[in-house]
Amino acid sequence: MAVFSSMLKIIRKGKCLFLLLLCLCVVAWIATFSNDGPVKSVQEGSSPLDGQHAEGFHRLELESEMVQSIEERVEEPPTKESCPENSPLLRGSLKLTFEPSLTLEQVEIENAEVVEGQYKPSDCTARQSVAILIPHRNREKHLLYLLYHLHPFLQRQQLHYAVYVIHQAGDATFNRAKLLNVGYLEALKDYNWDCFIFHDVDLVPENDHNLYMCAKQPKHLVVGRNSTGYKLRYKGYFGGVSAMTKDQFHKVNGFPNSYWGWGGEDDDLRIRVQLQKMAIVRPPPEVARYTMVFHNRDSGNQVNKDRMQLLRRTHQTWKNDGLNSCSYKVMSVHRAPLYINVTVDIGQPEQAH
Numbered sequence: 127m128a129v130f131s132s133m134l135k136i137i138r139k140g141k142c143l144f145l146l147l148l149c150l151c152v153v154a155w156i157a158t159f160s161n162d163g164p165v166k167s168v169q170e171g172s173s174p175l176d177g178q179h180a181e182g183f184h185r186l187e188l189e190s191e192m193v194q195s196i197e198e199r200v201e202e203p204p205t206k207e208s209c210p211e212n213s214p215l216l217r218g219s220l221k222l223t224f225e226p227s228l229t230l231e232q233v234e235i236e237n238a239e240v241v242e243g244q245y246k247p248s249d250c251t252a253r254q255s256v257a258i259l260i261p262h263r264n265r266e267k268h269l270l271y272l273l274y275h276l277h278p279f280l281q282r283q284q285l286h287y288a289v290y291v292i293h294q295a296g297d298a299t300f301n302r303a304k305l306l307n308v309g310y311l312e313a314l315k316d317y318n319w320d321c322f323i324f325h326d327v328d329l330v331p332e333n334d335h336n337l338y339m340c341a342k343q344p345k346h347l348v349v350g351r352n353s354t355g356y357k358l359r360y361k362g363y364f365g366g367v368s369a370m371t372k373d374q375f376h377k378v379n380g381f382p383n384s385y386w387g388w389g390g391e392d393d394d395l396r397i398r399v400q401l402q403k404m405a406i407v408r409p410p411p412e413v414a415r416y417t418m419v420f421h422n423r424d425s426g427n428q429v430n431k432d433r434m435q436l437l438r439r440t441h442q443t444w445k446n447d448g449l450n451s452c453s454y455k456v457m458s459v460h461r462a463p464l465y466i467n468v469t470v471d472i473g474q475p476e477q478a479h
Contacts, residue, residue, distance in 0.1 A: 209250035209284040216282055219333040222417050224271050233270065234463045237277045242461040244288040245281060252286035254339045257319040259309035260327050260465075261302045263294045268327045268419050273464050275330050282334050288316065289465040295457050298474045300427040302326075303381035303391035305472065307452040310380065312459075312468050314372075322375060323347075325367050332415045338369065343405045345369040349414035356415055364399070364406060365392030366416070377402045379448030382436070386475040390433025397440045398448075 239245060246252065258276070262269060269291065280287050292309040294300060306324050313319055321340035329348060336347055348366035350356030359365075378398035385391040399406060408414060430436075436443075457469040 206249070206251045209247055209252055211253070213282060213284045215284065216334045218335060219415070222275060222330055222332060224419065228270060228274060230270060230273075230464070233274045233277070236274075237281075237464060239281070240277055240464055242463065243290070243465040244286075245277070246286045247281075247284045250284060252284055254320045255286040255317065256280075256288075256321045256323060256338055256340075257310075257313040257317075258287060258289045258323045258325055258338070259306055259313065260289065260291045260325050261294070261300075261305035261309070262291050262327055263300055265327045271419055272325075272327055272330055277464065279331055279334050280338060283337055283339075285338065287338070288313070288319075291465045291467045293467055293469045295469050295471050298472070299386040300388075301383070301386050301472055301475075303385050303394070304383045304452060304454070305470070307380045307383065307449055308454050308470050308472065309468065310375065311449070311452065312456070316466075319372070321369055321371055323367065323369050324381075326365075328419045329366050329416045330419065331367075332417055333413050335413045336409050336415070340369045340371045340374075341407050343407045344374050344399050346406050346408050347414055348416050349408050349411045351416040351418045353418045353420075356411070358411075362393070362396055364396040368392075368395070374399075374404065376449070377404070379444055379450060380452070382440070382443070382447045383452055384436060384443070384447055384476075385430055385433060387428050387430035387433075389430050390437055393433075393437055394440050394444075397437070398444050401441065401444065 237245075239248075258280075260269070260272070273289070276289070290309050290313050292305045292312070294305055310322055313322070321338075323338050329351065331347070338347070344364075346364050346368050348363075349358055351366070378395065378401075381391055382394045385394065396406065453473065455471040457471055458467075460467040460469075
């Protein structure tokens with residue numbers, strides 16, 4: 127009986143312990159359940175702090191949507207197609223006019239798309255970028271007439287181009303060839319041009335099918351002019367207006383710098399081209415026609431009496447007399463609406479020292 131009584135006491139204590147443990151588990155479970163409320167509230171944004179977080183997330187979502195919307199609206203402009211090989215804007219041979227009352231302001235108004243002497247077609251990518259180099263001194267009226275006709279002429283050819291006027295400062299004898307070397311070197315500081323047109327200021331093209339673009343060989347553009355009955359001046363003539371790529375011009379070391387006065391430098395360039403085994407190509411005679419604006423010979427541009435002697439030495443001198451020996455000082459660069467005016471001091475003839 128005593129043993130049985132002891133066992134009953136142990137069982138009663140075990141039940142109490144079990145009940146106590148069960149109560150503790152229930153209390154713990156209730157506590158856990160009650161703590162879920164605030165967590166749930168945080169997720170639902172019921173407290174002021176939770177509201178700030180939700181507002182921040184909402185703002186980020188809106189900003190992300192705005193950026194995406196802007197990116198969709200401001201897309202990269204579509205790549206332009208190359209301009210057609212044959213421009214639809216060409217008009218062929220035109221009657222040229224040279225009105226004495228023409229002003230620079232009128233020419234600027236008619237060529238509003240030209241900015242600081244440069245133009246690009248708006249609806250296509252030009253097949254070539256071309257620098258027009260014009261040696262100049264005391265020929266303002268001739269320059270005005272040339273700009274009046276040349277800008278629309280080039281625009282109809284759908285070219286990316288810039289016009290550089292290289293003005294010789296001072297009263298030294300004129301040196302066309304050296305000014306063209308200077309123009310070439312200065313133009314390359316602005317842009318890596320594909321093609322260079324060496325252009326006299328008094329020659330105006332009549333037919334826009336005479337393309338101001340370079341070819342695989344050096345190109346001569348003046349087959350005929352009004353002053354010669356629209357015939358080539360002489361066999362091998364390479365003056366007036368010519369076109370060469372950068373590679374072609376470097377091969378011949380540019381123009382000679384030693385021709386002061388009128389004549390000889392274009393024949394020297396022809397010899398240089400021939401020495402490099404290159405050929406001179408020309409457009410058809412009915413296309414490569416120019417009007418020469420009449421003028422008297424300029425003071426300071428007398429006939430070069432030494433030109434024939436210099437030409438006989440071209441084979442020996444071309445490597446050292448040209449681009450690699452062209453010394454000059456830039457006095458100013460003025461970017462006018464229709465052209466870039468580069469004024470330079472190119473020194474004096476050797477015999478003048």
